[in-house]
Amino acid sequence: MRTCLKLPKCQELPFPDAKTSEDTRFPEALVETFLHEYTQIGDVTLDPFAGYGTTLRVAEAMGRIPYGVEANRERAEKARCIINHKYNMIMGDSRDIRTLGLPPIDFCIGSPPVMKQTQITNVLREHLRAKGGYLQYLADIKSIYQQIAELLQPHGMAVIEVGNLKLAHGVTPLAWDIALVVSEVMDFQGEIVVDWEPSYGNGYDHSYCLMFSKRA
Ligand SMILES: C[S@@+](CC[C@H](N)C(=O)[O-])C[C@H]1O[C@@H](n2cnc3c(N)ncnc32)[C@H](O)[C@@H]1O
Structure with missing residues (x-):
């Protein structure tokens, strides 16, 4: 497994959301x-x-099934407007992922919503307008990946793309905290550092792709 990667931080399609300027989309690359x-x-x-x-x-x-x-x-x-497999895009909560009727999966890649240690709203439950801090967020991340591990084929891999946050009031070691909690339910294979050109955000110009395999 390689340990670092350099990629351009850009998207081919225009950002489809006029309400926010915060484009959190993955670069296609x-x-x-x-x-x-x-x-x-x-x-x-x-x-x-x-x-x-x-x-x-x-x-x-x-040619993969998304x-x-x-x-x-x-x-x-x-x-749904930009894909053909429209009904494979499920409007739902990943905290309930084992109930959403997904098939066995070969590969998982995703970038969770980011959260500062000091934030009082758990960003994974924002759509419910429920309160809950960083520890509840980390517990939710662990539960989501425990359920993903159940869906993952034995040869499958799960990649979590995430960075730490260096903001005005200090650093949240988000990537390391996520690596720690998900390691409790899947086998951590190491991280790939992505050096983004021209930069990443949240005080850094790199992020991590945390690589996990299904626990044997
Ligand atoms: C960093 S963005 C991912 C962007 C995506 N990679 C793309 O290219 O557009 C994180 C997404 O997670 C969603 N999200 C937050 N809580 C969630 C939950 N409990 N279940 C499913 N999605 C959730 C947010 O609405 C947000 O769109």
Whole structure:
């Protein structure tokens, strides 16, 4: 497994959301790189935080069978507009992923919504307007990947793309905290550092692709 990668931080499609300027979409190059290395034509791929559907669009174009879960209805609808497998884009909550009728999956790649240690709203439950802090967020991440491990084929891999956050009031070691909690339910194979050109965000110009395999 390589340990670092340099990629352009850019998207082919214009950002489809006039309400926010915060474009959190995956660059296509990230998805293409991992699908080339870890999947074959016909493989089932999942993005549990599908956003505007980048992973599904790229996977479909590469002959993979795309699935995605997205809690935000508007984003899920926008994602459906750019793919052919429209009903594989599930409007739902990844915390309930084992109940969403997904098939066994060969490969999973996704980028969870980011959260600072000091934040009081658990961003994974934002659509429910429920309170809950960082520890509840990490517990939710662990539960989501425990369920993904159940769906993953024995040869499958799960990639979590995430960075730490260096903001005005300090650093949240988000990537390391996620690596720690997900390691409790899957086998951590190491990280690939992605050096983004021109930069990444949240105080850094790199992020991590945390690589997990199903526990034997
Ligand atoms: C960093 S964005 C992912 C962007 C995506 N990679 C793309 O290319 O568009 C994280 C996404 O997770 C979604 N999300 C947050 N909580 C969720 C949950 N509990 N279940 C499913 N999706 C959730 C957010 O609405 C957001 O669109």
